[in-house]
Amino acid sequence: MSDRIICPCKGLHGEIMIPGDKSISHRSIMLGALALGTTEITNFLEGADCLSTIGCFQSMGIQIDRTPEKIIVHGKGMHGLSAPKDILNVGNSGTTTRLMSGILSAQDFTSVMSGDASLNSRPMGRVITPLTQMGAHITSVNGDLCAPLKIEPGMLHGIDYTSPVASAQVKSAILLAGLYADGETSVTEPALSRNHTELMLKSFGADITSTVNPDGTATAHVKPCQELYGQSICVPGDISSAAYFIAAGLLTLDSELLVKNVGINKTRAGFLEVCRNMGADITLVNESLEGGEPRADILVRTSKLHGTTIEGALIPTLIDEIPMIAVMAACAEGTTIIKDAAELKVKETNRIDTTTEALRSMGADITPTDDGMIIQGGHALHGAKINSYLDHRIAMAFAIAALSADGDTIIHDSQCVDVSYPEFFEILDGCR
Ligand SMILES: O=C(O)C1=C[C@@H](OP(=O)(O)O)[C@@H](O)[C@H](O)C1
Numbered sequence: 001m002s003d004r005i006i007c008p009c010k011g012l013h014g015e016i017m018i019p020g021d022k023s024i025s026h027r028s029i030m031l032g033a034l035a036l037g038t039t040e041i042t043n044f045l046e047g048a049d050c051l052s053t054i055g056c057f058q059s060m061g062i063q064i065d066r067t068p069e070k071i072i073v074h075g076k077g078m079h080g081l082s083a084p085k086d087i088l089n090v091g092n093s094g095t096t097t098r099l100m101s102g103i104l105s106a107q108d109f110t111s112v113m114s115g116d117a118s119l120n121s122r123p124m125g126r127v128i129t130p131l132t133q134m135g136a137h138i139t140s141v142n143g144d145l146c147a148p149l150k151i152e153p154g155m156l157h158g159i160d161y162t163s164p165v166a167s168a169q170v171k172s173a174i175l176l177a178g179l180y181a182d183g184e185t186s187v188t189e190p191a192l193s194r195n196h197t198e199l200m201l202k203s204f205g206a207d208i209t210s211t212v213n214p215d216g217t218a219t220a221h222v223k224p225c226q227e228l229y230g231q232s233i234c235v236p237g238d239i240s241s242a243a244y245f246i247a248a249g250l251l252t253l254d255s256e257l258l259v260k261n262v263g264i265n266k267t268r269a270g271f272l273e274v275c276r277n278m279g280a281d282i283t284l285v286n287e288s289l290e291g292g293e294p295r296a297d298i299l300v301r302t303s304k305l306h307g308t309t310i311e312g313a314l315i316p317t318l319i320d321e322i323p324m325i326a327v328m329a330a331c332a333e334g335t336t337i338i339k340d341a342a343e344l345k346v347k348e349t350n351r352i353d354t355t356t357e358a359l360r361s362m363g364a365d366i367t368p369t370d371d372g373m374i375i376q377g378g379h380a381l382h383g384a385k386i387n388s389y390l391d392h393r394i395a396m397a398f399a400i401a402a403l404s405a406d407g408d409t410i411i412h413d414s415q416c417v418d419v420s421y422p423e424f425f426e427i428l429d430g431c432r
């Protein structure tokens with residue numbers, strides 16, 4: 001597998017265009033497939049996870065044209081999917097698996113979803129439980145509440161579900177199933193997770209509302225839906241991908257970078273709040289709004305960072321950025337405490353463990369906790385051999401850490417960045 005050597009550097013300059021948001025790209029294919037008419041998608045993320053979503057819908061009879069400029073999904077309406085001939089390959093993608101479990105639960109055919117070793121070890125009980133309450137027939141083939149998942153036809157009922165976790169994947173699975181239910185469905189989560197499904201469903205014509213309740217919980221309601229209607233979608237750049245270059249600009253000496261076209265939806269932009277709380281010099285320019293999704297260019301300059309505490313409702317707004325934040329914390333003055341982030345344990349790897357191992361190998365002072373980590377900053381980072389464990393977020397966060405280390409760093413299995421950011425290393429080389 002591919003190893004990549006990263007040498008230290010300073011003075012990152014120029015403009016970087018951020019590729020499309022992974023969450024929004026997945027949803028645009030799914031809703032496009034279920035809508036009547038065509039959905040045209042520009043700035044679609046051609047990462048492996050989103051290609052898994054495309055492959056699954058093609059296997060269910062949806063024509064999806066890919067040109068360099070755009071993706072065109074030829075939707076067949078709410079009941080237009082056909083039975084796949086084979087197991088649906090969801091690759092490494094939790095989003096594909098969990099969102100599709102909601103859609104497949106409502107189809108009049110049987111399907112099986114399976115992915116790679118990492119995906120097939122991630123918890124699926126969180127979608128099996130509510131979908132079963134709705135009347136779905138969904139089983140874990142190996143009886144371990146993980147994929148492969150077998151989904152047989154069922155009649156769905158509306159439910160009021162209170163989710164124990166703030167998870168957009170769980171919320172979205174239930175809302176998508178709710179489109180097919182015989183009554184209204186609601187999902188309440190402990191804090192608001194990314195709301196791309198709610199925004200996009202509304203623009204496709206679904207009757208959906210959402211509110212943040214006085215106690216900080218959040219509830220989304222969806223009504224049964226006759227049809228959705230195809231839309232044009234311009235996907236904003238992925239803030240989770242932008243985070244690597246924002247961090248690179250902050251941490252390397254004498255840098256000034258313009259990170260362009262970043263989605264700054266409040267339910268995703270906790271990373272920017274943390275940057276500001278750590279003393280970062282970042283400025284938003286060219287702010288705009290399209291399809292309910294706000295976006296901006298972000299000007300980043302080298303900054304002296306200090307420690308911070310990250311917890312509570314902020315966590316779901318930056319969950320995928322935590323490995324990168326941990327690296328920033330190691331380079332900052334003082335202590336950073338990350339808590340309420342036990343969800344890190346059920347991502348592509350246990351990211352509390354993998355972040356701890358990688359940061360320690362570079363000489364940082366990090367203590368893992370049950371729901372996060374404590375980092376004492378201010379120790380110089382050394383070049384090291386980093387095992388990515390095939391987790392794209394770990395590979396990218398530590399490629400950025402390597403830029404300000406005092407020797408060369410090797411990232412093992414670096415090709416895993418293809419999952420969410422295939423051009424990552426090319427772009428990194430381009431701004432050095
Ligand atoms: O809905 C989505 O697109 C996602 C939700 C998050 O997962 P959870 O819902 O499990 O928190 C996130 O970690 C993942 O990268 C994408």
Ligand SMILES: C=C(OP(=O)(O)O)C(=O)O
Nearest residue numbers: 092093094095320347348
């Ligand atoms: C957790 C992630 O994705 P997914 O859950 O879709 O695999 C991620 O991209 O960091």
